[in-house]
Amino acid sequence: MKGVQDVKVGVLSFAHVHAGGFARQLDAMDGVEVLAADPDTDLAAPGEVRGKDFASRIGVNYVDTYEELFAWGPDKVVVCSENVRHRELVERAAAHGVDVLCEKPLATTPEDGAAMVEACRAAGVRLAVAHPVRFSPAYLAVREAVRAGTTGEVLTVAGANNGYMPGARSRWFTDPELSGGGAVMDHTVHVADLLDDLFEASPALTVYAQTNNLLYEGRAAVETAGLLTVTYANGAVLTLDCSWSQPGHHPAWGGLSMQVVGERAVLEMDAFDQKVHGFSETARAAVELPYGVDLDALMLRSFLFGEGPVEVTDGAAGLRAVRIVAAAYESARTGKTVPVAG
Structure with missing residues (x-):
């Protein structure tokens, strides 16, 4: 049973093929509480399971919007959206003062990547990239x-x-x-x-x-x-x-x-x-x-708890x-x- 002092981790989007694995691993960790949101499903392929249906399939808690997820008060978030949408979600996390682990690549252009690094620096939050x-x-x-x-x-x-x-x-x-x-x-x-x-x-x-x-x-x-x-x-x-x-x-x-x-x-x-x-x-x-x-589990534990032989990128x-x-x-x-x- 999850405790009152658990680290609260939000999963933003199920677009990436690693999103489900990350969400399941996080949900199975002691000391972690997980909530997912995947509202941008308009570009999913026919037959691709996303959103609430995917959350039900992998057994994680779900809300319909990113606004609801940030209102929940996450300590950290993991961004698993399409590459071009990384910037807007990382900047949203920074605006809420939340540490963020972003799927690779960090961005699709150096300009977007630099803006993301600066947004997190200015907000005093950690920006990490999923290079397991x-x-x-x-x-x-x-x-x-x-x-x-x-x-x-x-x-x-x-x-x-x-x-x-x-x-x-x-x-x-x-x-x-x-x-x-x-x-x-x-x-x-x-x-x-x-x-x-x-x-x-x-x-x-x-x-x-x-x-x-x-x-x-x-x-x-x-x-x-x-x-x-x-x-x-x-x-x-x-x-x-x-x-x-x-x-x-x-x-x-x-x-x-x-x-x-x-x-x-x-x-x-x-x-x-x-x-x-x-x-x-x-x-x-x-x-x-x-x-x-x-390797994904080691990376996630390093991001959440600072464990492991090296730091997350x-x-x-x-x-x-x-x-x-x-x-x-x-x-x-x-x-x-x-x-x-x-």
């Missing part, structure tokens, strides 16, 4: 080795963040007016955030990118594949495959891997490969049985990732290497 891979034991082992000097100076990083095309579950992901872009917007930011932490905020300087939508051709109005080369002020170079290239029938939604090449050592990590791999003769298909930690770091994405789109448009705005 910082909590991966594999990443933390890489981080420890780099910080200890085991690798020597990092020279290059080869990263890949692949996954399903999310538009199959939530149509807005493939609508550029709501998502801000496709695979580059969706998947660049996770690896960019890891390197922002690994390099201790050494800034990205330039980006060269190529994109196409040959994958799922005719099913998406955004790019479904992207390749980036990013140079950093510390001399390191990142190459990144950020494509929606995981087939829909694969047992795993996707994954994030990095190879970090240093002067004295090469480190390899896969953030989501804590699994037993096998094959089901009955199903005639590959199977994967995960046993690893839940802050708004400033989220904005730096958005600036890399913006430079990538400009590079793909012009065919040139583009400087990252500072």
Whole structure:
């Protein structure tokens, strides 16, 4: 039974595919009381369950409007709306003096991201961004080795963040007016955030990118594949495959891997490969049985209670990732290497 001193957490929108998981995990935590609101369901795909019906399905308390949710007096909120609607909800939380965890990417443009960071700074509230891979034991082992000097100076990083095309579950992901872009917007930011932490905020300087939508051709109005080369002020170079290239029938939604090449050592990590791999003769298909930690749960507990080995990504770091994405789109448009705005 929830107690009178519980942390009150509001979930703003069920648009994002992670919203239901966040809401369920929060509701299951001792010391947490959850209330959700999802009034902006006008853009949901036919057959997509949203609003009160979705809240009933996952078993969380629900109100019809954001006004009612803020009148409830939340201590913290989690924003899970379409990307383009992040700014208005974060600024609303700031105006109510409420700490906010915003789904990634922080914003669809650097201008919106900067306004969100400033609104929260001026209001004296915390702005965090949902980049759970910082909590991966594999990443933390890489981080420890780099910080200890085991690798020597990092020279290059080869990263890949692949996954399903999310538009199959939530149509807005493939609508550029709501998502801000496709695979580059969706998947660049996770690896960019890891390197922002690994390099201790050494800034990205330039980006060269190529994109196409040959994958799922005719099913998406955004790019479904992207390749980036990013140079950093510390001399390191990142190459990144950020494509929606995981087939829909694969047992795993996707994954994030990095190879970090240093002067004295090469480190390899896969953030989501804590699994037993096998094959089901009955199903005639590959199977994967995960046993690893839940990165979303670790991130949420860090945001709520300050627990865990690292802190949740802050708004400033989220904005730096958005600036890399913006430079990538400009590079793909012009065919040139583009400087990252500072």
